[in-house]
Amino acid sequence: MAHDETRRNFLHRSGQAACAAAIVGTGAVLARRACSGDAWAIAPNRCVNIRLGVTGADKVCSSCAEQCVLALSAVRAVNQHDRCGRCCICPAYFDVRSQVGPDGLPTKKLCPRDAIIRTPIGEIDPYDPLNNFYEYTIDDEKCNGCGRCVMECKDPAGLGSIRLEVRYDLCLRCNQCSIAQACPEDAYVRVGPQPAPAEALEGGHA
Amino acid sequence: MKFRHLQTLSGRGEAPDQFQVRITALAVAADDRLFALGDRCVKSFSSAGELVGQFDTSDAGWSIAADGKTLWIGMQGRVVQVDFTGNVIAAIDDPGRLGRVTGVAVAGDSLLVADATHKSLSLYRDGKYAREVGAKANTRGFMIPNGVLSAAYDRQSETFVVAHPQKHRIERYDRGGELVDKFGRFGHDDPAAFGGCCNPTTAGVTPAGIILATEKAPPHVKAFTADGKFLAMTPEDAFDPSAKNQAVAADKSGRVYATDSVRGTIEVFQLTDASQ
Numbered sequence: 001m002a003h004d005e006t007r008r009n010f011l012h013r014s015g016q017a018a019c020a021a022a023i024v025g026t027g028a029v030l031a032r033r034a035c036s037g038d039a040w041a042i043a044p045n046r047c048v049n050i051r052l053g054v055t056g057a058d059k060v061c062s063s064c065a066e067q068c069v070l071a072l073s074a075v076r077a078v079n080q081h082d083r084c085g086r087c088c089i090c091p092a093y094f095d096v097r098s099q100v101g102p103d104g105l106p107t108k109k110l111c112p113r114d115a116i117i118r119t120p121i122g123e124i125d126p127y128d129p130l131n132n133f134y135e136y137t138i139d140d141e142k143c144n145g146c147g148r149c150v151m152e153c154k155d156p157a158g159l160g161s162i163r164l165e166v167r168y169d170l171c172l173r174c175n176q177c178s179i180a181q182a183c184p185e186d187a188y189v190r191v192g193p194q195p196a197p198a199e200a201l202e203g204g205h206a
Numbered sequence: 207m208k209f210r211h212l213q214t215l216s217g218r219g220e221a222p223d224q225f226q227v228r229i230t231a232l233a234v235a236a237d238d239r240l241f242a243l244g245d246r247c248v249k250s251f252s253s254a255g256e257l258v259g260q261f262d263t264s265d266a267g268w269s270i271a272a273d274g275k276t277l278w279i280g281m282q283g284r285v286v287q288v289d290f291t292g293n294v295i296a297a298i299d300d301p302g303r304l305g306r307v308t309g310v311a312v313a314g315d316s317l318l319v320a321d322a323t324h325k326s327l328s329l330y331r332d333g334k335y336a337r338e339v340g341a342k343a344n345t346r347g348f349m350i351p352n353g354v355l356s357a358a359y360d361r362q363s364e365t366f367v368v369a370h371p372q373k374h375r376i377e378r379y380d381r382g383g384e385l386v387d388k389f390g391r392f393g394h395d396d397p398a399a400f401g402g403c404c405n406p407t408t409a410g411v412t413p414a415g416i417i418l419a420t421e422k423a424p425p426h427v428k429a430f431t432a433d434g435k436f437l438a439m440t441p442e443d444a445f446d447p448s449a450k451n452q453a454v455a456a457d458k459s460g461r462v463y464a465t466d467s468v469r470g471t472i473e474v475f476q477l478t479d480a481s482q
């Protein structure tokens with residue numbers, strides 16, 4: 001009898017806990033997705049990694065990489081290739097303060113996740129390896145948006161071709177984005193629902 | 207040797223000695239008068255730093271060189287020769303070949319024209335196109351992510367001096383357009399080396415043959431002997447940290463002028479022995 005009572009109590013309590021967990025979980029999901037049409041964006045004139053006038057590895061803000069609820073942040077670096085100088089010694093690819101090797105290039109890479117791929121454009125001139133352009137591509141399966149490369153590429157050191165972007169295909173559009181809450185510069189902003197696609201092309205025929 | 211900061215000229219504003227939008231190039235004439243090109247005009251300053259003249263240009267200018275009693279001004283697709291009051295003497299109109307002329311250097315009847323659009327150097331003799339310069343040594347053209355290709359003439363060695371930013375070096379060409387020397391390498395800790403992705407950004411030469419090379423991020427002017435030995439560097443705080451592509455020129459008394467692209471100023475330095 002005592003045994004049955006204990007078992008009933010246990011089942012009762014378990015049921016309550018399960019219900020509570022379900023309610024809390026649903027609430028959390030609802031809260032996270034309460035504004036599922038809203039998008040978050042980085043204001044480039046506020047983010048310390050992007051805005052002009054802030055330089056230096058010690059100033060890099062890594063909140064976008066560290067605060068996102070996703071295991072690998074929804075914020076990633078993007079290289080806008082038409083703006084890139086395709087430099088041989090790219091300060092976003094190399095740690096330009098590391099020791100210079102016998103080939104005249106810095107010996108260390110900047111990206112802590114080795115997420116930048118450097119590919120020569122055309123054949124390398126064996127007599128003058130500096131005589132070449134390189135394409136720099138971000139491996140978005142490795143990048144976590146830590147912002148180091150963005151800080152180094154920005155004007156005046158680089159051409160500012162690498163920037164941080166919220167990947168809308170990955171972002172969960174949390175109602176209370178944890179990056180927005182942590183951002184020290186109020187640079188992580190809600191940009192509202194994405195507009196519905198136009199039904200008719202502007203200026204097109206009816 | 208060292209750079210001692212003497213004074214600041216011009217700046218951004220409406221005053222007669224200031225530029226409203228941009229200051230792009232500097233040249234020093236044989237009488238040590240400084241000519242500063244910016245907006246759509248040229249302003250001249252005495253060696254004491256006083257504004258002594260001004261004239262308008264027909265278009266926005268990107269580069270300037272002094273030769274005897276005339277100036278050559280590089281524009282989009284053309285180079286114009288004017289006297290010190292702005293009267294046009296001659297012009298090379300070559301819009302099919304030339305884009306934005308961000309560097310010009312004069313050696314008697316020869317003119318080396320640095321074209322940032324096509325990333326190439328063109329040599330003109332007596333106003334006529336003679337040949338492309340530097341293509342043999344730089345088969346992919348000049349690598350100038352900063353968007354500026356500069357050129358200067360060294361009277362001492364009778365060579366043209368060119369900054370090649372992405373190769374981290376200064377190149378020297380004879381009057382026939384052949385590469386005769388180069389110096390410089392990438393590096394961050396040694397002041398003789400050029401750091402970042404693309405330095406030196408521009409080059410100049412003093413009348414005594416000292417090579418001046420400008421750097422961005424952080425901005426400096428560096429002085430080198432004719433054979434590339436490092437001599438001196440401007441102080442850390444001489445320019446706005448975001449300044450780049452500084453125009454540079456020097457006079458016979460060792461004054462070195464360099465623009466600050468952010469403040470719109472001309473910073474004046476004296477290149478002296480370290481003991482002074």
Ligand code: SF4
Pocket residue numbers: 076077110111112113114115116138142143144145146147148149150
């Ligand atoms: S943002 Fe960080 S992880 Fe991503 S490519 Fe740049 S340095 Fe690497």
Ligand code: SF4
Pocket residue numbers: 040067068069070073074075166170171172173174175176177178179180
């Ligand atoms: S809304 Fe959520 S998923 Fe998107 S960036 Fe912010 S924390 Fe990450």
Ligand code: SF4
Pocket residue numbers: 042043046047048049061062063064147179182183184185186187188
């Ligand atoms: S948290 Fe804010 S300041 Fe930091 S990298 Fe993200 S957007 Fe930039």
